[in-house]
Amino acid sequence: MVYRKFTAVLAAAVVISLLAGCSASATPSPSAIASTGGSAVPSAPTSAAPSVAPISTAPVSLTLWQNYGTEANAPATYAFVKAYEAIHPNVTINVVSQPAANYFALLTAAAISKTGPCLATQWTGLFTLQDKSYLEPLNSYIPMSTLESFKGIQWGSDNFNPASGVYVVPWEMQTYNGFYNKKLFAQAGITTLPKTWADLAVVDQKLKAAGIQPFVYGTGAQGLTAGFYPYYDLSYLMMMIPVADWQKLYDGSLPWTDPTIQAQLDKWVALKANGYTNQDVLNDTQSFQQFLAGKAAMTLEGTWAISAVEKAMGANVGVFLPPFVDQPLNGVVEFPGDGFAMTNYCQNKDVAADFLKFLADPAAQKIVADEGLIPTVTGPSASDPLANELLGYAANQGYTRYPMIDNVIQGEVQAVGATVLVAAFAGTMSTHDALQKMQDALMALPADRRSASGYK
DSSP states (O other): OOOOOOHHHHHHHHHHHHSSOOTTTTTTOHHHHHHHTTTOOOOOOOOOOOOOOOOOOSSSEOOOOOTTTTHHHHHHHHHHHHHHHHOOOOOOEEEOOOTTTTTTHHHHHHHTTSOOOOOOEEEOOHHHHGGGGGGGOOOSOOHHHHTTTTTTGGGBBBBGGGGGBBBBBEEEEEEEEEEEHHHHHTTTTOOOOSSHHHHHHHHHHHHHTTTTOOOSSSSTTOOOSSSTTTTTHHHHGGGOOGGGGGGHHSSSSSOOOOHHHHHHHHHHHHHHHOOOOOOTTTTSSHHHHHHTTTTTTTEEEEEGHHHHHHHHHHHEEEOOOOOOOOOOOEEEEEEEEEEEEBBBBBSHHHHHHHHHTTTTHHHHHHHHHHHEEEEOOSSSSOOOHHHHHHHHHHHTTEEEEEEGGGGSHHHHHHHHHHHHHHHHHHSSOHHHHHHHHHHHHHHHHHHSSSSSSSSO
């Protein structure tokens, strides 16, 4: 991956100010982020529509890369393209589905040779900032008023401030969450969802006693790694501390090897050790399908899987938040986790930017809602009952919104964790060794990559 040196303003205003207790002008305040999970947009001067040449009527062909596989974001992407092409018949957007497991390596390699797409799926948070060397700032192409209509736009912006340059347009809000089989819960005599480790132990024991496999883990709906993607779980495991303290994981003041973190992982890996999961979590490519087929009571995914679970299970599927805490859970991951970006080597930037601007249109956001996803633009609301139930945790029940932890820790640490956390869960590595490797990855970074002096 390509990293660039950022200013002291970034570190002070990004991760440290973002998740801790300091503040800076034109950046989201810690209290706003803790209470909204990043949905508050920092103040920025509202500019008039930038001066952009009219969209050409000559034939134009663009390429868009996405890594959505079969999840609901994929049909939404094709629907966006179809709707845009209907308005602009001279424009053809070729959607290319790339493998999720090495998507960003492919995108980075293509950027070096300038042979990649004009438009691409891009993750937000530090994923955006580490890849910004080949992304085009959108402020010169799209009015600030339009950019700010996307909730969470700061998470795709330089310095996490839209006025500094927006690189990614997030077109859907996401949660990390669990799905459960209502019939299997009822069969085991379970009437309430667990909110703590102790509650979960009771649920697991009842399911196992009824001959029902409690959890399935594997490549899942996204297929991001050879095993499962551990950050759905880790985001909830780390809710043992307030969201404002997550910055301590970034700067090292709370080391990954801290005994409280290892205690959390020890309880987590015990799910498999106690027989509450399928045994081959490293190589199970059918885990998600097993859940859809009613062969397990629970699985962990996110809002992108809502359409698939409802299609397969109908009203028999419900959502829950992983209760990986000792005290009753009061947090939910709710975050604009991805969106589309424009590469800075694109040869038709005005048309590519116009497509990104179209994502704010009510017709585009209706496509998001129709796919069971959560729109980011104020106006259209989620139409799916499971999506609304997930939104209700923060909106109606006072749960704290947390970001996705993999989007706010250094990329090198995230990459190591994606491997070693899965190995620890599978029992091929101790939790101590897994966390030590994450800590080693953190400490191998230059000091300014884990302090207030900058990010590069």
